[in-house]
Amino acid sequence: MKQLTATLQARDAAIRDLPPWEQIIRGTLIQYHRTCGNRGCRCYQGPRYRHGPYWYLAVRWARGRQKLYAVPKPLVPEVRRGVAAYKKLWGGAYRIAEINLNILKRREGVA
Numbered sequence: 827m828k829q830l831t832a833t834l835q836a837r838d839a840a841i842r843d844l845p846p847w848e849q850i851i852r853g854t855l856i857q858y859h860r861t862c863g864n865r866g867c868r869c870y871q872g873p874r875y876r877h878g879p880y881w882y883l884a885v886r887w888a889r890g891r892q893k894l895y896a897v898p899k900p901l902v903p904e905v906r907r908g909v910a911a912y913k914k915l916w917g918g919a920y921r922i923a924e925i926n927l928n929i930l931k932r933r934e935g936v937a
Protein backbone atom coordinates (compact mmCIF):
# COMPACT_ATOMS: atom_id res chain seq x y z
CA MET A 827 0.00 0.00 0.00
CA LYS A 828 2.80 2.34 0.94
CA GLN A 829 4.50 1.46 -2.34
CA LEU A 830 1.33 2.17 -4.32
CA THR A 831 1.14 5.63 -2.76
CA ALA A 832 4.69 6.32 -3.95
CA THR A 833 3.80 5.08 -7.42
CA LEU A 834 0.73 7.33 -7.59
CA GLN A 835 2.81 10.26 -6.40
CA ALA A 836 5.39 9.54 -9.09
CA ARG A 837 2.62 9.50 -11.68
CA ASP A 838 1.19 12.80 -10.41
CA ALA A 839 4.67 14.31 -10.61
CA ALA A 840 5.16 13.01 -14.17
CA ILE A 841 1.78 14.48 -15.18
CA ARG A 842 2.61 17.83 -13.61
CA ASP A 843 5.93 17.82 -15.42
CA LEU A 844 4.29 17.60 -18.87
CA PRO A 845 4.77 20.72 -20.99
CA PRO A 846 1.78 22.94 -21.79
CA TRP A 847 -0.02 21.83 -24.96
CA GLU A 848 0.10 25.39 -26.23
CA GLN A 849 3.89 25.10 -26.64
CA ILE A 850 4.05 21.89 -28.65
CA ILE A 851 5.77 22.16 -32.04
CA ARG A 852 6.82 19.15 -34.09
CA GLY A 853 9.86 19.33 -36.28
CA THR A 854 13.55 20.12 -36.27
CA LEU A 855 14.93 23.62 -36.03
CA ILE A 856 17.83 24.09 -38.42
CA GLN A 857 19.98 26.99 -39.51
CA TYR A 858 21.60 27.73 -42.83
CA HIS A 859 24.31 30.06 -43.93
CA ARG A 860 24.21 30.66 -47.63
CA THR A 861 25.63 32.48 -50.60
CA CYS A 862 23.65 35.13 -52.42
CA GLY A 863 23.13 35.77 -56.08
CA ASN A 864 25.96 38.28 -56.35
CA ARG A 865 29.06 36.43 -57.56
CA GLY A 866 31.30 39.31 -56.48
CA CYS A 867 30.03 39.16 -52.89
CA ARG A 868 32.27 38.22 -49.98
CA CYS A 869 30.02 35.25 -49.23
CA TYR A 870 31.71 33.34 -52.06
CA GLN A 871 35.09 33.54 -50.31
CA GLY A 872 34.26 30.74 -47.89
CA PRO A 873 31.69 29.28 -45.49
CA ARG A 874 32.47 31.79 -42.75
CA TYR A 875 31.54 34.70 -45.02
CA ARG A 876 28.16 33.32 -45.97
CA HIS A 877 24.96 35.17 -45.10
CA GLY A 878 22.82 34.15 -42.21
CA PRO A 879 22.00 32.35 -40.15
CA TYR A 880 18.60 31.72 -41.66
CA TRP A 881 16.36 29.59 -39.53
CA TYR A 882 13.95 26.91 -40.70
CA LEU A 883 11.62 24.45 -39.10
CA ALA A 884 11.82 21.13 -40.94
CA VAL A 885 8.61 19.14 -40.57
CA ARG A 886 8.33 15.59 -41.86
CA TRP A 887 5.03 14.34 -43.19
CA ALA A 888 3.89 10.95 -44.35
CA ARG A 889 5.95 9.05 -46.96
CA GLY A 890 9.13 10.87 -46.08
CA ARG A 891 7.90 14.20 -47.33
CA GLN A 892 9.37 17.19 -45.58
CA LYS A 893 8.52 20.86 -45.61
CA LEU A 894 10.76 23.71 -44.54
CA TYR A 895 9.21 26.74 -42.92
CA ALA A 896 11.25 29.91 -42.68
CA VAL A 897 11.36 31.10 -39.06
CA PRO A 898 12.07 34.79 -38.38
CA LYS A 899 14.90 35.19 -35.89
CA PRO A 900 12.70 36.71 -33.13
CA LEU A 901 10.57 33.55 -33.16
CA VAL A 902 13.50 31.13 -32.90
CA PRO A 903 13.43 30.85 -29.06
CA GLU A 904 9.71 30.11 -29.11
CA VAL A 905 10.09 27.45 -31.81
CA ARG A 906 13.09 25.93 -30.02
CA ARG A 907 11.08 25.72 -26.83
CA GLY A 908 8.15 24.17 -28.70
CA VAL A 909 10.33 21.50 -30.28
CA ALA A 910 11.83 20.67 -26.86
CA ALA A 911 8.32 20.56 -25.38
CA TYR A 912 7.25 18.06 -28.04
CA LYS A 913 10.13 15.73 -27.11
CA LYS A 914 9.40 16.17 -23.43
CA LEU A 915 5.74 15.34 -24.00
CA TRP A 916 6.62 12.01 -25.61
CA GLY A 917 9.13 11.21 -22.89
CA GLY A 918 6.47 12.00 -20.29
CA ALA A 919 3.86 9.88 -22.05
CA TYR A 920 6.29 6.96 -22.07
CA ARG A 921 7.02 7.37 -18.36
CA ILE A 922 3.33 7.68 -17.41
CA ALA A 923 2.43 4.62 -19.49
CA GLU A 924 5.13 2.68 -17.65
CA ILE A 925 3.72 3.71 -14.28
CA ASN A 926 0.18 2.88 -15.42
CA LEU A 927 1.39 -0.57 -16.45
CA ASN A 928 2.91 -1.08 -13.01
CA ILE A 929 -0.39 -0.09 -11.44
CA LEU A 930 -2.32 -2.39 -13.80
CA LYS A 931 -0.06 -5.31 -12.88
CA ARG A 932 -1.30 -5.06 -9.31
CA ARG A 933 -4.86 -5.78 -10.41
CA GLU A 934 -6.29 -9.20 -10.00
CA GLY A 935 -6.06 -11.39 -13.07
CA VAL A 936 -3.28 -9.38 -14.72
CA ALA A 937 -0.30 -11.62 -15.14
Ligand SMILES: [Zn+2]
Pocket residue numbers: 861862863864867868869870877
Ligand atom coordinates in the same frame (compact mmCIF):
# COMPACT_ATOMS: atom_id res chain seq x y z
ZN1 LIG B 1 26.54 37.41 -50.61
